[in-house]
Amino acid sequence: MNTSSITSREALPRFSSSTNPAESADERYARRLTARLSAGTNDLPHDVAERLRVARTQAVAHRRRPTRQAATLGTSGGAALLGLGQVWWTRLGAVIPLVALVAGLMAISIVQDDDRTSELADVDSALLADDLPPTAYADPGFAQFLKSDATTH
Structure with missing residues (x-):
């Protein structure tokens, strides 16, 4: 085997769909990505290809597998x-x-x-403190008085 190139079989263990039908989409994506990255390693110098091989090996060793987080039961002060x-x-x-x-x-x-x-309290207090009684505001003649007073001034 040529040490300057790395294949996807070295980066990730390959399972055929017949042996592992439940292979996740992430695994398939990782295999395609590894194959694409490995395609251009033949053109690289030996030292660069070797560093890539080591880095890939370390990445595979450190990759996280999805795990379910189990609930843990502990006691603190009797509770x-x-x-x-x-x-x-x-x-x-x-x-x-x-x-x-x-x-x-x-x-x-x-x-x-x-x-x-x-605001409503201010209006009410101004209305009650005015010289005119509140009933004058309800009188229809008062509205006419205001209109005629406004036109004369």
């Missing part, structure tokens, strides 16, 4: 704790922005309600 590792932090990271959004919307609603109440 049983159920730890799920990263799942808990991921869910908390998804919930915190939602809580912040709801709190912000509630704060905006409260401020707007207070402003509207303050």
Whole structure:
């Protein structure tokens, strides 16, 4: 075997579809990628090809296999704790922005309600403090008086 080239069989163990029908799409993609990367190694100098071979071997040795994270049961101070590792932090990271959004919307609603109440209170106090009685504003003749007064000035 030529040491300056590496084949996809060296990078990843090859299983035919008849021996491993459940081969994942990731495995198939990795095999195609390795074959494409290996295609141009014949043109490279020996030292570069050797470094690539070593790097690929190390990458395959360190690649992560998908594993399910099992729940662990531990005790702390007599209480049983159920730890799920990263799942808990991921869910908390998804919930915190939602809580912040709801709190912000509630704060905006409260401020707007207070402003509207303050505006209505100002109008009511001005109406009651005026020299004219409130019933005068409801009189249809008063509206006519205001229109005629505005045209004369």
